[in-house]
Amino acid sequence: MRDPKVLIVGAGPAGLAAAAELTKRGVxxxxxxxxxxxxxxxxxxxxxxxxxxxxxxxxxxxPEFSARLVRAVEDKNVRxxxxxxxxxxxxxxxxxxxxxxxxxxxxxPRTVILATGIREANRGNRMxxxxxxxxxxxxxxxxxxxxxxxxxxxxxMKSIVVVGTEHVSFSAIWTAHHAGLKVRMxxxxxxxxxxxxxxxxxxxxxxxxxxxxxxxxxxxxxxNRVSGIVVDGPRGxxxxxxDGVVFTAGWIPEVAAVATGPVKxxxxxxxxxxxxxxxxxxxxxxxxxxxxxxxxxxxxCAIQGRRxxxxxxxxxGSQS
Amino acid sequence: MSAQFDIAxxxxxxxxxxxxxxxSRYDLKVVLLEANTDLGDESSKGNSALMTEGHDTPAxxxxxxxxxxxxxxxxxxxxxxxxxxxxxxAIMLAWTDEQRATVEKLVEEVHSEGFHNVHxxxxxxxxxxxxxxRPGVLCAQWMPDEIIAxxxxxxxxxxxxxxxxxxxxxxxxxxxxxxxxxxxxxLSNNRxxxxxxxxxxxxxxxxADMVESLxxxxxxxxxxRRGQYILLDKPARAIHDIIAYPTPTPASRGILISPxxxxxxxxxPTAEEVEDRDDRGVTEAGLxxxxxxxxxxxxxxxxxxxxxxxxxxxxxxxxxxxxIIPRFxxxxxxxxxxxxxxxxxxxxxxxxxxSLVFPNVxxxxxxxxxxxxxxxxxxxxxIRPWADPEKIGADPAYTDMLCHCERIxxxxxRDALNSPVPPASIKALKRRTRAMFGRCQGFYCGARVQAMxxxxxxxxxx
Numbered sequence: 145m146r147d148p149k150v151l152i153v154g155a156g157p158a159g160l161a162a163a164a165e166l167t168k169r170g171v172x173x174x175x176x177x178x179x180x181x182x183x184x185x186x187x188x189x190x191x192x193x194x195x196x197x198x199x200x201x202x203x204x205x206x207p208e209f210s211a212r213l214v215r216a217v218e219d220k221n222v223r224x225x226x227x228x229x230x231x232x233x234x235x236x237x238x239x240x241x242x243x244x245x246x247x248x249x250x251x252x253p254r255t256v257i258l259a260t261g262i263r264e265a266n267r268g269n270r271m272x273x274x275x276x277x278x279x280x281x282x283x284x285x286x287x288x289x290x291x292x293x294x295x296x297x298x299x300x301m302k303s304i305v306v307v308g309t310e311h312v313s314f315s316a317i318w319t320a321h322h323a324g325l326k327v328r329m330x331x332x333x334x335x336x337x338x339x340x341x342x343x344x345x346x347x348x349x350x351x352x353x354x355x356x357x358x359x360x361x362x363x364x365x366x367x368n369r370v371s372g373i374v375v376d377g378p379r380g381x382x383x384x385x386x387d388g389v390v391f392t393a394g395w396i397p398e399v400a401a402v403a404t405g406p407v408k409x410x411x412x413x414x415x416x417x418x419x420x421x422x423x424x425x426x427x428x429x430x431x432x433x434x435x436x437x438x439x440x441x442x443x444x445c446a447i448q449g450r451r452x453x454x455x456x457x458x459x460x461g462s463q464s
Numbered sequence: 465m466s467a468q469f470d471i472a473x474x475x476x477x478x479x480x481x482x483x484x485x486x487x488s489r490y491d492l493k494v495v496l497l498e499a500n501t502d503l504g505d506e507s508s509k510g511n512s513a514l515m516t517e518g519h520d521t522p523a524x525x526x527x528x529x530x531x532x533x534x535x536x537x538x539x540x541x542x543x544x545x546x547x548x549x550x551x552x553x554a555i556m557l558a559w560t561d562e563q564r565a566t567v568e569k570l571v572e573e574v575h576s577e578g579f580h581n582v583h584x585x586x587x588x589x590x591x592x593x594x595x596x597x598r599p600g601v602l603c604a605q606w607m608p609d610e611i612i613a614x615x616x617x618x619x620x621x622x623x624x625x626x627x628x629x630x631x632x633x634x635x636x637x638x639x640x641x642x643x644x645x646x647x648x649x650x651l652s653n654n655r656x657x658x659x660x661x662x663x664x665x666x667x668x669x670x671x672a673d674m675v676e677s678l679x680x681x682x683x684x685x686x687x688x689r690r691g692q693y694i695l696l697d698k699p700a701r702a703i704h705d706i707i708a709y710p711t712p713t714p715a716s717r718g719i720l721i722s723p724x725x726x727x728x729x730x731x732x733p734t735a736e737e738v739e740d741r742d743d744r745g746v747t748e749a750g751l752x753x754x755x756x757x758x759x760x761x762x763x764x765x766x767x768x769x770x771x772x773x774x775x776x777x778x779x780x781x782x783x784x785x786x787x788i789i790p791r792f793x794x795x796x797x798x799x800x801x802x803x804x805x806x807x808x809x810x811x812x813x814x815x816x817x818x819s820l821v822f823p824n825v826x827x828x829x830x831x832x833x834x835x836x837x838x839x840x841x842x843x844x845x846x847i848r849p850w851a852d853p854e855k856i857g858a859d860p861a862y863t864d865m866l867c868h869c870e871r872i873x874x875x876x877x878r879d880a881l882n883s884p885v886p887p888a889s890i891k892a893l894k895r896r897t898r899a900m901f902g903r904c905q906g907f908y909c910g911a912r913v914q915a916m917x918x919x920x921x922x923x924x925x926x
Binding site (some may be wrong): 179227242243244246263264266267268271273283285289293295361362396403404 | 697698699772851863889890891912918
């Protein structure tokens, strides 16, 4: 395998939009790697509308937005390698990757764009006390992957509580609703719903009890399954019976693969630190999308990917 | 006609598994019975994973003897089984004059008991070598031979070895009845399965008292002691890479902060006597105590990302020492009360059990040519399969990453599922591979792992 001119890590909205912009600027020889088994990033698992706002002419369903981003780089001298993981990034830039097609190797592209996205803080990361059942404690990501991959839910899981009221929390509710789960309650520490207000009205209309200024004090389990959660809020401490709990949002930029290397992390955002052009402290290494600072919608990630794609095209032009 | 065995070992925790493995060296029919669907699924899954030399056990106790011997055997036998170890050393810290006096006394005692490598370090020396500790350390006991090991692969290796060398491993098989017969005992479970054994070894761990009560014995009372833990993410190890604990008080041994063989840092355990032996819940109070321990010992770990919180249960009894009670006239041997040193003591306990059983009950010498087994090395310090050209060359599935946080490949998960002792649950699969042990706790790969697990199960059941 030859070293590509540009290596993009992450085939989500930011990475794919960066690739599209690079090809438009005449840059060829681009390799995109993604650790998942298909390109498209997180929107792929969100089968509801509202994706690509600001980037696409009209908002799309998640999977459709992903598919369009992938199509935009097809046949344009862009190679996408899935099931391929970056294991380290050093000065050079020198990137260690491993995957079934490429094996374990170190490649030396002229530039790298890190577009590794984010993940949600799970129950352990949030240190929520209580029992630790084998089944029934999820994040939006796991819930949506289970639905998308047709992995059956635990048999007893019928009614769930969703923790958080961000856009993604309602994405979780959409998925749960369509998968036949009843959402009993939404719980949020904050004083108001973080997503758009009308979404909250809609949730209430389908019978979801929304509790604000309320936090999850403990998870209860019976026979290795969730039996309820203890919540603490203005109404005091209550135990809510349910057989699943979905932790949503609590975004953490996915920087683990580079955290032990020379690329600097911003102490404030927890994401990678970059200048206005999207360049990190390591020469030739750029970053775009949610890996910089969390909570950006897919459209904003794609717009930023496009901008960084342009920066990289200019960078390569000035180098040659 | 029920199944006939010479020996039935009840309980496939680390202790029962080690006993079954040693028994497999004799020409005997042995069965290892586990009430849960998988081995090591009670006390053995929630310990600190330290292989200790034994100097922190009471001098003169059986526990001391067997832990010392267990450590020695582990040093020799673990590498043969493919089990990883890292000699990080341990340090017991004193910040006050009172603690200093205790540490000085302990060092002297431990020295006189023959642990010659243990010695006293002055505060400036500690500060120079380990700048992460809260300033003001007056002195410390330095224990260079303390080791971190793999708590999950260890009982698995023992069971795999036992099974490979002829032991039957039946699970889930919860003994619900024991009746005396001419040869020994007839054991039954609630599904109506029955077996006969000439000798029963009760290594029932946290439920050993319940097994004892089936035959009318009540020499001890279980006093289950819960220990809560916080598992920090891998960047923590760059700050702290040594087993550290405060000077013990008469009431408590204190909370450890220790690296794990998988490259994380573990904080715990608390020590709480609980009513319900199955209450492995994590509490706000427990977490407070653990956070306090971080502030008291290694304050710079305070902001480190947390992978997860969990609790283990130690099978302590109303006695301080191990409860190893031979009743050979009744064809019964109790191996209980292995409170918190089971991981370190297991091979010592097994050897002790052999010395009781042979030739008293069975007049036999070890005969079987031993078929060696090796388990996959899950440690972070070894070369990982995805970076091993030989492994990848033979099979690209080792580069197809399934668990991205711990970097566990489809190949490794597939191998674990194909084991002669396959994992019976997702949690067991996690313990065999490390998949889903990382920062995302399986919230990313969980669905794919579940799908692989289900597929393997369908194939096995067919």
